Amino acid sequence: MIRVDSVSKTFTLHNQGGASIRVMDRATFDVGAGECVALVGDSGAGKSTLMRMIYGNYLAASGSIMVGDTDVARAEPRDILALRRTTLGYVSQFLRVVPRVATLDVVAEPLLAIGTPREAAIARARDLLTRLNIPQPLWALSPTTFSGGEQQRVNIARGFAHTFPAMLLDEPTASLDAANRETVLCLIEEAKSRGAAIIGIFHDQPARDRVADREVDVSAFTPRKAA
């Protein structure tokens, strides 16, 4: 489902005399349907950079990143946006809050965007908000004023609303309490059992041990170490 092949990356620091830093050299791995792969490696090894390249936020200098039939390393921006709507989900720790949109609609939006009938989308949003312990009186409010933890849980609910065939998870359990952490681990397990291919960064080692089938050590693709 996801195949990263010989992906390299160099950052050019335009504000520092155009200095360039090679941060990734020929990263290669794949993730099958129903599988969860954890990216591991020291701080600065390039885990986030690799994930951002797979999501299409950072452009890979060379190589290919196949997600389904789309090569993210070469795709047009509109194709990447279509991929993100239908195929590739991304759950980070942080919600990008849209002012004045009710929490229920924030969570249902990814489903509405792919044409799910409103009633079904809202039902799924209610179910996820309930599972993630967001109190019902808050559902009609914008999450702008919610606590950090509440915003994180709304973001997770939104990220899991659509049953994406491929998902990227960036520290999905960070700073959650035990009950909500358990819910997120169950959501990940459910996604795997319906066949989603998942790539995650988990500093939470017990969480990683539970949901990840394999680890990919990104340090192996860090140029200074590979040299």
Ligand SMILES: Nc1ncnc2c1ncn2[C@@H]1O[C@H](COP(=O)(O)OP(=O)(O)OP(=O)(O)O)[C@@H](O)[C@H]1O
């Ligand atoms: N936008 C950027 N511009 C320049 N350099 C960057 C940029 N993003 C990341 N880097 C560099 O790329 C390298 C890899 O960083 P990255 O954040 O991917 O590491 P990481 O493995 O996710 O680390 P951590 O576990 O600390 O989050 C680092 O040396 C970092 O300084």
